[in-house]
Structures are given as C-alpha cells and as structure tokens.
Amino acid sequence: MKLSWKPYILSLLVILIIFPFVYLVLLSFASDWQFPNLLPSYFGSRNWQMVVGSENGLLGSLTLSIIISLSVATISTLSGFILSRTVSYHSKKHTLTLLTYFPYILAPVVFGACLSYFFLKIGLFGTATGVVLAQFMIAFPYALIFFSSFWGNRTKSFENLVSTLGGSQWQSFSKVLFPMAGGMLLICFFQTFLISWFEYGLTSIIGVGKVQTLTIKVFLFIKESNFFFGALSCCLLIFPPVLLLYINKKYVFNKLI
Template sequence: MNVKKFGNKLASLGIILAVLFPFGFLLMLSMGRRWVFPSLLPEVWTPDNWLAIWGMQSGLGASLALSLALSLGIASMATAGSFWVSKQVAYHRHRRRWLAMAYLPYVFAPVILAACLQYFFIRTGLSGKFWGVAIAQLFITFPYGLIFFTSFWTERMLSMEHLIATLGGNTWQAYARVLLPVARGALLTCFFQLFLISWFEYGLTTLIGVGKVQTLTLKVFQYINEANIFFAALASCLLALPPVVLLWLNKRYVFSIGFSGPSRSGKSGSKDQEILK
C-alpha cells in the first residue's frame, strides 16, 4: 500500500516537473548568454536581459505595455458588448440560426480571416494602426463572448427581469442590481478568456498591424528571426507571466466568490433571491 502511495506521489512529482520544465527552460535562456554547442547550459548567467526590459533599445517594455493595453481593452469591450448583445440573440426566435453564424468566425483561422479582410483595413486607413488591430481582434473575441454568454440568458433570467419590472424597477436597475451581480463569475471568466485570446494572437496582428503594432508575440518572432534566443526567451517569459497570474487569480478568487451563473436546478436561486431582496 505504502509503495503504491509512494509511486503515485513520485508520478505526481514527475508530472509537475514536466509541466514546470518549459517555464524553467525559458527562464534559464532569458538569463543566459553564450550558449555554444555542446554545452547544456549557457556559459554566462546575467540578469542584464531582464534589466534591459525598459531600456529604449529592446523596446520590450513598450511592447509589454502595448500588449497589456490592447488585451485589457479588447477583453473589456468584447465582454461588455457580447454580454449585452447575447441577451438580444438568446431571446430571439431564430436564436439557433444566429448562434450558428457566431460559430463561423470562431472556427475560422484568424490569419486567413485577416488575409481576406486586409484590403478593407488598407482602404479605411486602419492597417498598421493600433485601432485597426483592436477592431480585427474584436472580430474573433466578440463571437466567442457571444457564444459564451448566450446560455446565461435562460427562462429563469427572463422571469427575474419580469419580476423586477413588476416590482417597478427599470432596465438600468435590472442590470445594476440583479443581472450584473448574478453574472459576476461568468463575466470574470469570459473577461479572462478573451484577454488570453487577444494576448496570444499573432497571425492576425501581424497582417493587420503590418508589423507596426509591435505586441509581445511579434517581438518573440522578431527576436527569433534575429537569432537572439535570449531576448526571445525573455519576451516568452513576459508573454507567459500574465496568463499564469490569471490562472492563479482565477483559482484563488473567481470561483471562490461563488459562481452564480445560470442554473436550471435552482441551486443558485437562493442567492438570486437574496440579491433581489
């Protein structure tokens, strides 16, 4: 029995080490210099690469700020917009047809979508601009948010809205006092996921931004092309850091505040009633 337990613990440790290996490997490269074959580790170890993040030469700090601004903006806009629009779609009599349409941009390769739309971005002067990339990213994040939220709008939600109206509440009060608090967990989850879609995006950003909107994903590719593996590793670490933090926050807070999303079983009903009170 003890041997089995020990074996399980050893296997768990092995999996954890395997999962952490890519992060450790990238961190090692980001702190190294001169990695000549056949050395297993870099010959020089230095924190200089990390210290150069905010230096003018690398431009990594600017890329980090740009990526954060872009992804936070996209996630906020797409979450808010898709939450509201999904309600109109969910209660529409042709709900299934609308939803089928929303799946198409979601399954489409973003880079091919960008290739097809490039002409329109050039004509409107949005090509190579921050706002052009933002609009293009909305085309892939908004449908995701819409599909995500459509199932939130159940019969129960509709009944709650009717109840608010019966009690004299207006639409604004329905959103502020009931719908948004009930959807808090779903809104946060969707926000995180849309942030990640935007944060990870490369092909569409390259084509619409024509290399001028230098997000971190573009920086990684630029450093790889320049054969600067140490800065590519550093940019990779910066790219992986926010998702790791979000995962931790997600585990720590989002689901601990209680997900009171749609439930037909009525498990979250008592919570909704409390909010209504």
C-alpha cells in the same frame, strides 16, 4: 509489501510540466551559450536590465499588449453580455448562434487576409486601433457563445419582476443582471484577454509589422535566433495570464465552488 509507482509517475509528470517554464526563466538570464559548452559564458540579470530603456522595445511591446488585450477583453465582455440577451431571446436564436461560429471556421491568418482589404480602405491597416478591432471580431463571438447559457427562464423571471416593480431596463442590468453574472463576467474577461494576448495571426496581418505586440516580438527574436531575448519575451508573455489565473482562482472559482 507492494511497491506503488504512482507517486513516482506523478512526480515525473510534474517535473515534465514545470521544466519548460523553468528552462525559459534560466535561458532569459543567460547569454553567449554556444556549442559545445555545457554552461553559458554569462548568467545574470543583464538581459532583464536591458528591457527598460533598450532599443529592443520590449517594454513598449509589453505595454502595448496590455493596453490592446485589456481593451479587447473589456469591450468584448460588456458588449457580448448585453447583446447575448438579444440573441438568446430572438426567434431565430439558433441561426444567429450558428453565425457566431463563422470567425472560427477560418484560420486567423486567412481571416486577417480577408479583412485586410476593408481595413486598408478605412485607414486602420497597420494601426493599434485596427488590431483591437480585428481581435474584437474573434473575441466578441466567443463572449456571445459564453453568455448564451446565462439567459433562461430564471433570468427572465427576475427581469419580469424588476419590470413589475417599476424598474427600467438599465436598473434591471445594473441592479440585478450584472451582479448575478459577476462570476461569469470575470471568467469571460479572463478568456477574451487570453484570446487577445496570445493572438498572432490577425495581429501580424492587420498590424503589418508596425504594431509589435509581445507575441510578435517573441516570433521576431526566434526568427533572428536570439533565443535569450526570445526566452525573456516568453517570460513576460506568461506573467500576466498567470496573474489573472491566480486572481480568477482566488476570487471567482472558489466562490463558484
């Protein structure tokens, strides 16, 4: 009987993929773990209890990150969907589409440094509003590119049908186009949320240390060699995307399939 190594290899791959996340969770419950001790001197919920009402500001950073990411995702998705129609039907569609890739040519830190002068002039440097606007400038082009595949002959036919029946452009969007693009809207919202949620370069430059999102907090704890709070921050950083991924899988991907 021939021995199959496939189940063992798959099991090993699953363990290797899951191990970093499990280790982060375990590390977030530990403290005072020094070499050469094999186990930490304390293992419990003390770190998690300090999230609420603690001077480390993790709860405030979590709330701020959620507000910023939801704002960027909502504005980028809606404006990207509406304006992508104009771009797709424009006579210079290919040129305009090419321009949407411009923010991705530069690294986020370099892009943020280029924008910092203008944000300083308009008084948005070091503010949460400035961070939202800066992140919007990289999330919005993504939404334009994402929705470009939605507009075509089929969509145009539905728009013409609504116009023929006496419907306005608003009715065309609200009654036909938005329901048709429901799945794509949710996927784009999820993607732009992730772009904003994990953004570090632009946030660190435009926020200039005053806007401490959860991503900024992770790097601050790592720089301070506070690995336990760094692991706790990573757990908080991972939870919302996992929740959104679950929602997308349950309510979007299954319906599309």
